[in-house]
Structure formats: structure tokens, C-alpha cells
Amino acid sequence: MVLRRWFGFEGRHAHTGPRHARPNGISELLARPQKRTWQAFTTGLGIFTMLAVCGLSSFFIVADERQGRDAQASGAAPPVAVPRDISSREADPAPLTPAEVFPGPEVVVDPARPAYRVLKTQADRRCAAAASGEIGTLLTDLGCHQVVRGTLRAPSGGFLVTAGIFNLDDAEGANWAHEKIKSMVDGERGRFQGMRAGKGTEAIALSSARVGWHVRGHYLVYCVTARADGRPIPEGDAEAGQILTDLIERYLHGTVLEKRAVRSAP
Known part of the structure; x- marks a missing residue:
């Protein structure tokens, strides 16, 4: 409709002369070449536009192919890992193993600091x-x-640590346990057990140990730490808090379970 208005084709004009009157011969001869010229111009413009669009599309295709080749040449690769569901044991049925949680004789948390030594x-x-x-x-x-x-020995040698992961049914249960355990610990109605690892590690089983816990997916992680000499840990002890x-x-939350929460991309 816009084009018709622009070129004056909207509606019909009333005749001002007799209906049988014919246009002047010169006017008719001039009008026909102009009409042909305009038709040729519009046809040429349409062809030019079509060729331009096709050429631009071809350019984008070639550009995309070049970008793909350049990415391959530069060593860029698709993601090698994707998220994995660990919200329940049904979705994540493979059991944990000691080799998965403690794969070597040491636990390196920070390469810039000494490692924890795994005892058992x-x-x-x-x-x-x-x-x-x-x-x-519970x-x-x-x-x-x-x-x-x-059970591990801290880098300084002054602390013993028992750390581990409980494998529960689902994330809902793990979160429920996370909320309920504090009142049990504070009320001395339950505790996480330290694990002895031979002579000289008896202190880890003492009731004066410091404890902490966290959850991820259907797992509950925990840590028990005690002074190797069996003495109580002072309130606000910086090393115990760092452990x-x-x-x-x-380590347990950010490294071990992080690896379990991803899988290799297809």
C-alpha cells in the first residue's frame, strides 16, 4: 500500500474530457519509453538486491567456516566436562571409595603450603x-x-584430623541432617567419631576435638580435629579453624565432590 501511494497508483482519477478521447500521439510515444525505462530500472534493482543478499550470505558462510578452521588451528576445544546430577543415590549410584576420596599419601589443599599426610x-x-x-x-x-x-596429620604436626563423607539417600535428607546435627553436638547427644591410625593418634578419639560439617548433593562431609598432645583446643585457635x-x-566439598558433580562431555 505504501508503494502504491508513493508512485501515485492509489485510486482512479476521473476523466476530464470525453470518454472516447485518445491521448495525443506525441504524449503516447513519450509515455511508453518512460514506462519501459522505469520497468527496466525496477527489474535491475531487484536483480541487484537479490545478488547482493546472496553474496552477503555466501560471505557469512565462508567467514563462519574460516572461524571454525581458525579455532581448530589455535587449539580451541569444546568443553570436556558437563554437570552431573548428584542430588540422590538413584541418580548417582556408584559408591564412594577410599581411592576416590584419598587418592594418595598426601592431601594437597594449596600448592603454596605443606600437605596433610594421610595416615589411614x-x-x-x-x-x-x-x-x-x-x-x-539420624x-x-x-x-x-x-x-x-x-585420618591425617596436619602440616605442622601439632594436630590430628579425621575427615570423611557420609553417603545418604538424597539431598533432602543430607540438608535435614545438616540442620539437626548442631543441636545434637551442642547438647552432647551425639558426636562424629575420630578414627585412630596407630600409636600416637589416640588424641583424635577424645571428646575435646573440634568438629565441622557441610553438605553437597546427597553427601554429608565432616571433619574432626584434635591436638596431637591431647590438650583442649583454645577457643578461636587459628590453626584449628584453618584445618x-x-x-x-x-578439599572434600570443593575438590572430591566437585569431581563427582561433573562428567566427561560426549
């Missing part, structure tokens, strides 16, 4: 072996399937 590892289907009292009962009721734990952060947040 263990996998147990009895979750109550690693948690006593109401905590053990974890069993929530379908705890196994616990994998290890809990290192092994709960950075």
Missing part, C-alpha cells in the same frame, strides 16, 4: 561407626549407605 583410610557400610549417639541414629534413619573417612576450612570446604 577406611570405607564402612555402617555409618554409625563414624558417628555416635543421636547423630548416628544418619541411619536417613538411609546412610556408607561412610568413607581418613576445618581446608578439609571441609576446599
Whole structure:
């Protein structure tokens, strides 16, 4: 409609002379070449536009192909890992193993700092072996399937640590346990058990140990730390706090379970 208005084709003009009148011969001869010229111009313009669009499309295709070749030549590669569902044991059925949680004789949290030395590892289907009292009962009721734990010596040598992962039914149960455990610990109605690893590690089983815990997916991670000499840990002890952060947040949660939460891309 816009084009018709622009070129004056909208509607019909009323005749001002007799209906049988014919146009002047000269006017008719002039009008026909102009009409042909205009038709030729519009046809040429349409062909030019079509060729331009085709040429531009071809340019983009060639450019895309070149970019793909350039990406391959520069070593760029598609992602090698994608997220993996660990919200339940149904989605994530493979059990944990000591080799997965503690794959070597040392745990390196920060390459710039000395490593933790692994003294002993263990996998147990009895979750109550690693948690006593109401905590053990709670974890069993929530379908705890196994616990994998290890006892380590801190880089300074002054602290012993037992750290591990409980394998529960689902994330809902793990989060429920995370909320309920604090009142049990504060009320001394349950505790996480330190694991002895031979002579000189008895202190890890003492009730004066410091504990922490966290969740990811259907897993509950925990850490028990105690002074190697068996003395109580002073309130606000910086090294004890660093140990809990290192092994709960950075290692078990941020390294071991991070690897479990991704899989190789197809």
C-alpha cells in the first residue's frame, strides 16, 4: 500500500474530457519509453538486491567456516566436562571409595603450603561407626549407605584430623541432617567419631576435638580435629579453624565432590 501511494497508483482519477478521447500521439510515444525505462530500472534493482543478499550470505558462510578452521588451528576445544546430577543415590549410584576420596599419601589443599599426610583410610557400610549417639541414629534413619573417612596429620604436626563423607539417600535428607546435627553436638547427644591410625593418634578419639560439617548433593562431609598432645583446643585457635576450612570446604566439598558433580562431555 505504501508503494502504491508513493508512485501515485492509489485510486482512479476521473476523466476530464470525453470518454472516447485518445491521448495525443506525441504524449503516447513519450509515455511508453518512460514506462519501459522505469520497468527496466525496477527489474535491475531487484536483480541487484537479490545478488547482493546472496553474496552477503555466501560471505557469512565462508567467514563462519574460516572461524571454525581458525579455532581448530589455535587449539580451541569444546568443553570436556558437563554437570552431573548428584542430588540422590538413584541418580548417582556408584559408591564412594577410599581411592576416590584419598587418592594418595598426601592431601594437597594449596600448592603454596605443606600437605596433610594421610595416615589411614577406611570405607564402612555402617555409618554409625563414624558417628555416635543421636547423630548416628539420624544418619541411619536417613538411609546412610556408607561412610568413607581418613585420618591425617596436619602440616605442622601439632594436630590430628579425621575427615570423611557420609553417603545418604538424597539431598533432602543430607540438608535435614545438616540442620539437626548442631543441636545434637551442642547438647552432647551425639558426636562424629575420630578414627585412630596407630600409636600416637589416640588424641583424635577424645571428646575435646573440634568438629565441622557441610553438605553437597546427597553427601554429608565432616571433619574432626584434635591436638596431637591431647590438650583442649583454645577457643578461636587459628590453626584449628584453618584445618576445618581446608578439609571441609576446599578439599572434600570443593575438590572430591566437585569431581563427582561433573562428567566427561560426549
